[in-house]
Amino acid sequence: MIDHPVLFCLHVLGGSARMWRPLAERLGPHRRCVAIDLPGFGDEAASPGGPVAAMADHVAAHVQAEAPPGPWLLVGNSMGAKIALALARRSEDGDPALSGLAGLVLLAGSPPAPEPMAEERRQAMIAWVDADPETRRREAEAFVSANVGAPLPPEDHARMVEDVLRANPQAWKAWLASGADEDWRGRIGTLGTPALVVSGAQDGDLGPEAQAALTLPHLARHRHVVAPGAGHLLPLERPEELAALIHAFLDNPPETTESPTLPPAFAALMGSDRVNTRLRTTLRERMREPDGPFCLRPGERATLAACLDRVLPQPGPGRIDLARRIDARLATGTGDGWRFAALPPDAEAYSRALRTLDAAARAAQGRPFSDLDGPDQDALLDHAAAGRLPAVPDGIAPELMTCWFEELRAEAVRTWLAHPAGLAAIGFTGIGAGGDDADALPGYRLTGLNARESWEGPILAAAGDAR
Structure with a gap:
């Protein structure tokens, strides 16, 4: 302070x-x-x-x-x-x-x-x-x-x-x-x-x-x-x-x-005439950290963050806070319109599944899931994916943890790619095919295998091994 x-x-x-x-x-x-x-x-x-x-x-x-x-x-x-x-x-x-x-x-x-x-x-x-x-x-x-x-x-x-x-x-x-x-x-x-x-x-x-x-x-x-x-x-x-x-x-x-x-080349592309105003506005809004409401309890959020660190590691500084973004999404009740019919609504499914995972960690190691080492967390997630976690009161049935973990992996990738930093990390240049003039869209001129246009080069070079 x-x-x-x-x-x-x-x-x-x-x-x-x-x-x-x-x-x-x-x-x-x-x-x-x-x-x-x-x-x-x-x-x-x-x-x-x-x-x-x-x-x-x-x-x-x-x-x-x-x-x-x-x-x-x-x-x-x-x-x-x-x-x-x-x-x-x-x-x-x-x-x-x-x-x-x-x-x-x-x-x-x-x-x-x-x-x-x-x-x-x-x-x-x-x-x-x-x-x-x-x-x-x-x-x-x-x-x-x-x-x-x-x-x-x-x-x-x-x-x-x-x-x-x-x-x-x-x-x-x-x-x-x-x-x-x-x-x-x-x-x-x-x-x-x-x-x-x-x-x-x-x-x-x-x-x-x-x-x-x-x-x-x-x-x-x-x-x-x-x-x-x-x-x-x-x-x-x-x-x-x-x-x-x-x-x-x-x-x-x-x-x-x-x-x-953001790499400077990707930021320059976002601000250029190749990106239409509506898309640029959306991408900028996606850079804003959600400020609530949220629905997960602190312990559940910590478990979710630890899960996401294993599912989609983000090495280096300046990570996208996937747990915060998913928690905010759950609180709004919005989604992509898809869920497994056997699972309860998303917010309830996440809360119960995270409690199930945390209970399994405490039973096996005597500590919360978020406090375990990476290999121990991975072992429990492997059990979740295979439906082999023990049942706990008010949790998710072991066989349904498979469904929830599949949903989590998909949402992690979807949330990461929705952020401009995720797009930049994979060298995605598709945002630059538009513009505001519908009669003169820049598009792509080179369509051959591995063909790169001059404006793509700096973006793809900055992505490096992330591609």
């Missing part, structure tokens, strides 16, 4: 310190926000801006001036997140001015890698900032509207537009032409600082797939949350939700990686 921290908040391109007011109000007095205007923006608009390192120096001076006696966090939205990552590396490398950093909150963050932005749009944004006042206001309005999943309250929209208009044009262009494109991957490396990463499901450039591909691999201890229906300006769009997520993060910082990453 991180008690009474100070949160230093770094805004988005074109924003200012005042965009953090809604979040600060909801976090309350015991989690104080210190919002900082970055060089070239807000009350610092006289500055021409500068590279990431210079902006990091600016923030470090503010942190040192505040000198919080206890722990403190860096909270960054978009541009601010890249600066926060640079400061976290300095803190972990022993910079005395940055001692006490206890966590990162990265909202639709600009990653250590160059931002995945279309060059045409970058140049258009650079061009209009020097236009006449009428054009600048029109483009500023469009910029704010394009970066939210739904319209902001009128007063928030108006303040954000005014912040964009008072930004120093030199600082605006410096970020777009240089800062956003700086490559900090080698310098950032892998950070051990606990991090909460939040992405908006409707964010075009820096949405869930970009975070999973470009930011999460640099965070050894992270929690990634996808906000359905939200865009890029999360502090203004979802202050209530963000406050709750930050409270939970401070109460229970992640000790290990909790969400899967």
